[in-house]
Amino acid sequence: MLKKIFSRFIFRIKKYISNRKMVEHFESNNGKFWTNLTVSRELNKSSKTNQVVLVEISEKNPFELESNMRVAKTIELNSDLVIEALVACTLKVKEPYVKLVKSYNIARVIALYRVSLLNLFRLIYSLYVALSLFRKIKTLDDIEELTYNGVVIGDLVYDTYIRMQDGKFSPSKDYILLKYITHAIFNCQLYTVLLGKGNVKYLVVADKCYINHGVLYRVAIKFGVKVLMPTKELKWLNAGNIKKHFHHPELSLDEMKLELKDVEIEKQVSSYFSKRFSGEIDQIDVLSSYRNKRVYARDELMSIMSLVPGKKNVLIMPHAFSDFPHIAEGLYNDYYIWLVELLKVVKDINNVNWLIKPHPTSYIFNEIGVVETLLNDIGATNVKVVPKDMNTASVKDLADVILTVRGTPGLEFATFGIPVVTAGEGCYSGYGIDITTSSKQDYVNTIRNVTNIPRLDEAQISNAKMVFYYLFIKPNAMLTYLMKDIESNMSDYNKVLNNILDNNNSELIEDNVLYGITLKMLNQIENN
Template identity: 35%
Template structure:
């Protein structure tokens, strides 16, 4: 309670810039002023505000990316941006001076609306009514409000922000009311912002959970806005023709067809595949899965589980981080990743002619998750399911597996590269390309599980598609040299590293790294391409 009180009081205390912040912001400001002088395009104070910037993620790299995207929109269209920021007072915000350095001078102080009875009272009533009318988690996932599908975002918010709450069977006032009230509060404020500014563009770091995803769907539904998303290194442009629920990693079919027919690209893709499975790719899930881990043979696993049968086919179930936005993308057969894993393991436990293994997600600790997989196996007495050792190198699975099962995770794409059939329970970013087995109904899914030992290896074309897609996605990421080398991930303490990251950006600029770089040019090209179609 004391911690929350101090947090509230900090919203009224003036934020004092450090010397390195002042130096960085001064340099950024001078850069953009010189750019405008060079181009003869001085900012017009009467230009319409048509760009909404999500400013809730406050890590310096995200601010740099979102501010640069806003400048790219302004360069092409002349339209200015307004940033939605947490807080009660501008003087208490550490991010507002950052955006001002880019010449972005309009802000909505989000938390001020907590004092607005015309927002809070309707939100409180709607949350109360929702709990009374929508009793179950399954019904919440399907819930629509004012013509927009919002229930999946609300559901993911409930399991993300209630520690170790991996699934929702029944909505409860004590557990869920506060988060549902907050979701409706966000929805109502979004409606007001959209009505006032009639924006053409949204710039955001995420399109999942209520805090981020609602705004994207509302702007898509109300004003058909285009969305520029930059989630760490992943950039996605959602134009008018892109489905709003499309996974941010999904590639265009025409792009995949082009690279599949490029022999040089395919050779590069094979090299990348080898590097990835050797743990040489600097990506957090790859590091956690493949680097500094132990290779296990079937004989090694048999020492741990003597009842394994070498004549049976090996089925590997790859768990997800349960609270990591299970409804990202265009559909999941289950209400969440926990239910996917539970029902999958129960089904496979009863299949007699397989060796069934389950692997906890290597990065689940970042979401504060510990022991969820072990709990399922123990609580439901799944004696035919073997939990893989925590130090097992995921690389060795390609030598052991005859089939891989995942909700919609990258493992389904990775092991398809080696011809291992993957059964998926959702429409992930590689769905619809003829790579994985994608049942449309639960009944079809369970039938595939029961016949997992009879699935043939993938054909040459499917393997090639998987290899090329995995590599194409890796190349379609942008980490500007000007940004800090390391990302800030869930579970990291932003406060303790914020100034260090600011110092890294300042150092990068001092060594000649560019603000207008390849990423900036890519954003400009996307905006120009859309403008030319209109």
């Protein structure tokens, strides 16, 4: 026992030393790169205005760091704005990411949770306001609708609660909920002070979900700040898309067709699926769904699960329950409640073969076995769980209809003509690909009449392939060099930092994918 504790202690010491050396190495080399660039471009910070590009650094990972800073540096190099970074820490002297951020040669670093008497008063006031809101909560809807000073915080509180509490897929009215309401209000106050000065023109954020990210960008929008978020695309977050899925193209089908007019979509999609189904795409959900899994024939699965020939196979594909259910609007409060209510309906419908496939990344969220337990508790004995080793590629031959809230498989298998019934807005909503309803009752009626749902026609399949290409295949704003040689260990942040330094030595700043995309977005915003 003592030997094990000692070994663990030594491991942590070695890791600490390694991380500290990496920070020093990155700080020195990245600092030289950006300082030399500033000198060569003859950028004089003293001639800049007091207008600011504010960069959020809250996750403290190098993916967020490099992506956000590349967008901000592009703006700085092409304007009279300076960069300030907002780091989620209390003391700058003890925070390694302060050193990493400073190496980008920026104007100032702000410690979000700086220790001060004023912040203590703000925290006490936040608790007072939170208690007032907390006492009024009766339902989950009440949580979702919580607002503070005109900023909606309820959905962010809701999703933070279930993400941080293992085994809690819907919030309870408890101390934890009060804590997160207080946190959201406190952040609102901090951001209001920071953004209310009127000198922040652009804000660069890494995400729009949960309290840490969501409150900041919503307060920024309230003050008229232009918010940019580098994901698959560089997104302009504004009042019009707060409730929209952040991967939605926000283009009409005609606009998308025009943009992709020179692309052989059929060929590209076919080639991509060949790689995806064999697990060659380095994304965690793809690897979990396809790599080292078995592709079953339809007849084989029919036999294994004792399915009735002649009946439609309706496949329920749940989400990871605690993975940001309020990413867009939906019929139900969260993914867990959706599945509970759905199973209550389908357990009494026996004219189809009901199947369910737990989400492949459920292990990441400590949700293994939740679906099976739920089936037992509800008594949905007519719903069969697919084999655990089933490659998701088997779905295209097995399923006649797919049910999900907004999951990617709905779009993926629509490219094979399989219809999908959704219970919320998603990244492929509005393109005539999924079957949507405007109320829970209409949704239930659709489920009860699921046998009447036809396969997609050729036009729908063609549109599904185009949207799929746009979202998953088209060259995008992601910095692929960050991922070099880390597929087997996504948490190897030191390797990612080295990848950034290697890229500095091999690529001109104008050749970085985010440089051109950012300039294009700035032009779009200024002309809007």
